Amino acid sequence: MHHTDSQPHPRPGPHPGPAPESEIPGPAGLPVLGSMLDLRRDSLTTFLNARRTHGDVVRLAAGPPGLRSVFHAVFAPEGVQQILASQAANFRKDHPLYEEVRQAFGNGLLTSQDSDYLRQRRLVQPLFTKRRVDSYAAAITTEAGTLAERWRTAGDNTVDLIPEMNRLALRTVARILFGLDAAAVEDTFHRCAPVINSYVVRRAYVPVKVPRDWPTPANLRVRAATDELNALCDRVIADRRAARGAATSAGEAGEAGGADERGEREVRDERNEMDEGDDLLSLLAAAGNDEDGSLDATEVREQVLIFLLAGHETTATSLAFTLHLLARHPEEQQRVREEIDRVxxxxxxxxxDLDRLPYLTQALKESMRLYPAAPVISRRAVAATEIGGYRIPAGADVVVAPWVTHRSPELWEDPERFDPRRFAPEREAERHRYAWFPFGGGPRACIGQHFSMLESVLALATLLRRYELEAVDQEVPVAAGITLQATGPARVRLRPCGGAGE
Structure with missing residues (x-):
């Protein structure tokens, strides 16, 4: 766990106009390497220390002269809003990390820009309407219920929440994406994704990159993992498109029964059930309109891979840390469980039930404050811009950090304390919109926000009505990768409670 003091931070005095980049404060670091070693060792603590010492706009330099990368970190919610929302067009996803993710997983919604992004967003948006997402509820609770059953045989009644929630979130998103093909995809992704993830993060932050086509051991390993993942997705997509073609032909022959079929579909929607052809891959393969055409097979695969990556790691983080924080705070866990039992x-x-479980939702939001799944968000400035009284130059790499803003003593009283009451509606209304931004914000805000919240609340409710949790590990060390990564276990002891029988 990373601690900050709760004293007000010193702030640079006001400037008559924007101060030039040379006046932006920041850590001196080492004479030759600057802050490179600190950032490599623990970037999250480095950012916290930079804000505490230097304020809300900080300049960091990393690497030896001639290969040095310079970037600017912006921590105040007003500056975050400029970068993500009000001046979003000036801050692009041209940062090296996004380029590496693009190379590894393709140009899906997370990484695409400009007309590519707008076209993809228009094609994909109908798949994420509230009604469509709500239809995945039964898949979510089925997977969470299966996990709850498996926990009955846990050795020593103890489980590590990190791998358990990773597996649950991956199984859930694979089931919703791939329907009947989920098991094969889950196994391959579980094996290949960590190889690709660590390679992407390592390459994003080294000053000199070995070309990807050189036959180094790391390049060969990641190419094999990428090829296997792509081949699997392509095979499933081809099968799905062939099945859809056959179904379309059969459907044209049986249009007379269309009214009955629509009636059945409406009943299914009411019950929040997925139809066999309603998995996200089928819908992606069928997505299209007159203005944007449709997604070709490569584009479908790239969206699928981004959804698998972004859709399971982020939710797994939120689930694991919510359960662990509740395990460490028995009185809060008791209050959450009483609400679940009552509802x-x-x-x-x-x-x-999403709106009927407000205190569980507050506990989830508070865990996302302390452990945001995307702890650092990167952009690159197109034109010079004034932020917080300083002039950020054109072409500068800029980061905003939920990890740091979510711990600001000016925004959050006693910021290290776990307190779900912070997210009572009246207290949320008093805060700056960008004091809490685990899903980013502005035009590039996460398209899957409602899906993530629905999955998290339903899975937590399913598990917490079956088990009381007691923390074995009090602190869980973390590091920043593509998403927040636990670097140690988060073990809890399980005690079955009332409501165990279904």
């Missing part, structure tokens, strides 16, 4: 009784939660 659900003995039944399985549904999408309609």
């Amino acid at each position: 659900l009784g003995g039944r399985t939660p549904s999408a309609a």
Whole structure:
């Protein structure tokens, strides 16, 4: 865990106009390497220390002269809003990390820009309407219920929440994406993704990159993992498109029964159930409109890979840390469980329960404050811009850090303390919109926000009505990768409680 003091931070005095880049404060670091070793060792603590010492706009330099990378970190919510929302067009995803993700997973919604991004967003948006996402509720609770059953046989009644929630989130998103093909995809992704992830992060932050086509051991390993993942996705997509073609032909022959079929679909929607052809891959393969055409096979695969990556790691982080924080705070866990029992009784939660579990949602939001799945967000400035009284030059790499802003003593009283009451509606309304931004913000805000919140609340409700959790590990060390990574275990002891029978 990384601690900050709760004293007000010193702030540079006001400037008559924007101060030039040379006046932006920041750590001196080592004479030759600057802050490179600190950033490599623990970038999250380096950012926290930079804000505490130097204020809300900080300049960091890393690497030896001639190969030095310079970037600017912006921590105040007003500056975050400029970068992500009000001046978003001036801050592009041209940062080296996004380029590496693009190379590894393709040009999906996370990494695409300009007309590519707008076209993809228009094609994909209908897949993420509230009604469509709510139809995935049964898949979410089925996977969470399967995990709860498996926990009954846990050795010593103890589980490590990090791999458990990773597996649950991957199984859930694979089931929703691929339907009946989920198991094969899950196994391959679980094996290949960590190889690709570590390679991407390592390459994003080295000053000199070995060309990807050189036959080094690391390049060969990542190429094999990427080829296997791509081949699997391509095979499933081809099968799905062939099945859709056959279904379309059969459907044209049976249009007379269309009204009955529509009636059945409406009943299914009411029950929040997925139809066999309603998995996200089928919908992606069928997505299209007159203005944007449709996604070709490569584009479908690239969206699928980004959804798998972004859709499971982020939710897994939120689930693991919410459960672990509740395990460390028994009185909060008790309050959450009382709400779950009062609302659900003995039944399985549904999408309609999302609004009926406000305190569980507050606990989830508070864990996302302390452990945001995207702890650092990178952009590159197109034109020179004034932020917080300083002039950020054109072409500068800029980062905003939920990890740091979420711990600002000016925004959050006693910021290291776990307190779900911070997210009571009246207290949320008093805060700056960008005091809490785990899903980013502005035109590039996460398209899957509602899906993530629905999955998290329903999975947490399913597990917490079956088990009381007691923390074995009090602190969980973390590091910044593509997403927040736990670098140690988060073990809890399980105690079955009332509501175990379904």
